[in-house]
Amino acid sequence: MSLTANWSYPTTIKFGAGRIAELPAACAQAGIKRPLLVTDRGLATLPITAQALDILKAAGLEADLFADVDTNPNERNLGLGVMAYNQGRHDGVVAFGGGSGLDLGKCIAFMAGQKRPVWDFEDVGDWWTRADASVIAPVVAVPTTAGTGSEVGRAGVLTNSETHEKKIIFHPRMLPAVVICDPELTVGMPKAITAGTGLDAFAHCVEAFSSPFYHPMSQGIALEGMRLVIDYLPRAYADGTDIEARAQMMSAAAMGATAFQKGLGAIHAMSHPVGAHFGTHHGTTNAVCMPAVLAFNAPAIKDRFDRAAGYLGIDGGFDGFRAFVDRFNDSLGVPVGLKALGVTEEAIPELVKGAIKDPSCGGNPIALTEENLEGLFRAAL
Numbered sequence: 507m508s509l510t511a512n513w514s515y516p517t518t519i520k521f522g523a524g525r526i527a528e529l530p531a532a533c534a535q536a537g538i539k540r541p542l543l544v545t546d547r548g549l550a551t552l553p554i555t556a557q558a559l560d561i562l563k564a565a566g567l568e569a570d571l572f573a574d575v576d577t578n579p580n581e582r583n584l585g586l587g588v589m590a591y592n593q594g595r596h597d598g599v600v601a602f603g604g605g606s607g608l609d610l611g612k613c614i615a616f617m618a619g620q621k622r623p624v625w626d627f628e629d630v631g632d633w634w635t636r637a638d639a640s641v642i643a644p645v646v647a648v649p650t651t652a653g654t655g656s657e658v659g660r661a662g663v664l665t666n667s668e669t670h671e672k673k674i675i676f677h678p679r680m681l682p683a684v685v686i687c688d689p690e691l692t693v694g695m696p697k698a699i700t701a702g703t704g705l706d707a708f709a710h711c712v713e714a715f716s717s718p719f720y721h722p723m724s725q726g727i728a729l730e731g732m733r734l735v736i737d738y739l740p741r742a743y744a745d746g747t748d749i750e751a752r753a754q755m756m757s758a759a760a761m762g763a764t765a766f767q768k769g770l771g772a773i774h775a776m777s778h779p780v781g782a783h784f785g786t787h788h789g790t791t792n793a794v795c796m797p798a799v800l801a802f803n804a805p806a807i808k809d810r811f812d813r814a815a816g817y818l819g820i821d822g823g824f825d826g827f828r829a830f831v832d833r834f835n836d837s838l839g840v841p842v843g844l845k846a847l848g849v850t851e852e853a854i855p856e857l858v859k860g861a862i863k864d865p866s867c868g869g870n871p872i873a874l875t876e877e878n879l880e881g882l883f884r885a886a887l
Contacts, residue, residue, distance in 0.1 A: 516658035516764055521687040521757070523749055526648065529558060529600070529686060530565030536644040536683035538598030540568045542591050544611035545603040546575040554650060554691050558602060570594050572614075575603075578781055578788075579610040580667040581624055587614040591643075598644040601682065604703060605654035605788065608647055609662035612680045615643040616662070629661060629676035629865050637677050647682035650691045652742075652755035653703025653789050655710060655763020657685045665782045671860050672778040687760065689752035697743055698790075701838035704739040704755055706789025708732065709773050709796060710762030715814065716807045717769030717869040724768035731761035733818055736834070743838055769869025772799045772861075772882055779860030786847045793840045794847060798885040800828050802878070806871035844886050854883045 518535070520528055533541055541562060549555050550573035562569040572590045575583050591599070591614050601611025617624055619641025626636055647657035656662070661676040695703070711731035714724055735758050741751035776799070777791040800807075804824065812823035820826045841847060849857075858879045861867065867874045 516760065517681050517683060517685060519658070519685040519687055519760065523688060523690045523753065525686050526558060526688045526691060527561060529561050529646070529648070530567060532646045532684040532686055533562070533567060533598065533600070536598055536646050538644055538646065540594070540596045541598050541600045541646070542570055542572055542594060542596040542614070543600040543602050544572050544575065544587060544614055545607040546577070547573050549573070549603050549607065549650060552694070554694070555602065558600070558648065562600070569600070570596070575606050575610050577606055578665045578672070578785060579606050579613075580665045582667055583610055584613050584617060584624060584664060588618050591618045596643075598646070600646045600648060601657075602648045602650065604649070604651035605656050605663070608649060608654065608656035609664070611647070612645055612656070612682070613662040613664060613675055615645045616675070616677055616680050618643055624664065624675060625666070625673065627675050627677060629674040634677045639677070639679055642677065642679045645680070645682040647685045648691070649685075649687060649756065649759065651695060651699065651703040652692055652752065652759040653706035655707065655759045655761070657682060657687070657763075658760050659763050663778070670782045671863070672782045674865055687756050689749055689756045692752045692756065693747055693749070695746060697746070698839065700743050700746065701739070701840065702787045702789035702793070703759070704735055704742065704789070705793040705835070705838065705840065707755070707759040707762040708735040708739070709789070709792035710766045710770070711735065711758070712796065713771045713773055713869065714762070714765035714768045715810065716771060716803060716871050718806070718871045719769050719869065721768035724765040727761045728765035728768070729814055729817065731758045731765060732814070734758040734761070736818055740837065770866035771870035772802065772867070772874055772879070774866035775861040775864040775870070775874065775879070776857070776882060776886065778864050778866070779857045780844065780847070780849055782860065783853060783857065784848050790840060791847060793835050794842070794844055795886050796831055797828065798882055800831065801885070802882055803871050844883070849887065851884075851887065854880060857883055
């Protein structure tokens with residue numbers, strides 16, 4: 507293990523119930539006077555979105571709404587969003603929602619002034635240096651779920667609608683200038699979304715903790731993030747109005763995305779192509795893939811989970827943790843196996859092609875090849 511790494515950590519976060527009222531001040535801090543509020547179609551008509559727009563307009567900010575955002579946002583959504591941003595003469599984005607709204611909002615702010623196609627900025631090597639950093643617009647991020655942690659991330663995930671591949675678009679300045687984490691915004695989440703998004707945060711922490719790279723700060727955050735999900739996701743699932751549980755899950759979501767600067771792995775490498783081809787919910791897909799990946803990675807991660815299990819309140823070390831994951835998924839209504847999500851055996855070769863190109867592969871504690879990825883997909887069916 508090399509004791510050399512490049513580290514960065516999150517941005518200004520205003521955390522607490524009711525802090526959506528500070529949205530105008532957050533825009534002012536980011537230098538935004540004419541925000542485009544970007545969210546998904548489902549959220550666009552809900553009271554929390556109307557509330558956010560009313561707060562902005564009451565403060566004299568000339569805000570517009572863009573909600574042509576698919577569950578797995580793509581370059582077509584991005585093109586329409588950039589057009590709306592430029593035609594409205596906006597000077598910043600309020601990215602509002604779950605992963606889809608947050609990711610597309612950040613991508614709109616990033617791409618509104620760029621001259622090259624978005625795929626030129628995929629998270630490959632130093633491709634991010636191709637961007638004109640001087641025209642990247644500021645973002646205020648407001649998560650309404652507790653899962654992706656995109657509010658503290660420097661990238662956005664876009665699906666290529668032609669190839670059905672998920673691509674990570676990266677630039678350091680995609681990191682939102684200000685984040686408002688208001689757990690009251692998550693109270694209305696349905697049980698299935700509460701579970702799926704919460705298990706996305708759990709997967710981020712599990713994979714970051716498993717990654718072989720040296721980043722002890724992320725390692726500690728990943729461990730505590732797992733504990734928060736284990737302790738509080740069942741409470742949020744059972745009672746959506748439990749503000750303490752909702753707040754702790756919102757913390758866990760941001761912690762997971764902070765921790766995975768250390769690396770992700772096979773869970774995400776598998777989940778991204780499955781989501782792109784079958785339109786599955788990302789966090790739920792992560793949860794379905796996790797048992798097979800834990801078994802595959804066991805030789806490399808057993809010792810660290812043997813140590814962590816006691817802190818997490820789980821008996822039996824790594825084996826106890828694996829058994830716990832199965833019970834945890836069952837208790838939260840997670841389907842068993844990728845077949846339950848509509849994935850077919852015939853699709854595996856195409857899924858492997860997508861997975862082997864996914865940047866997450868590089869963080870897996872055991873090197874991933876097409877052969878062992880095929881085995882993982884079959885084990886996860």
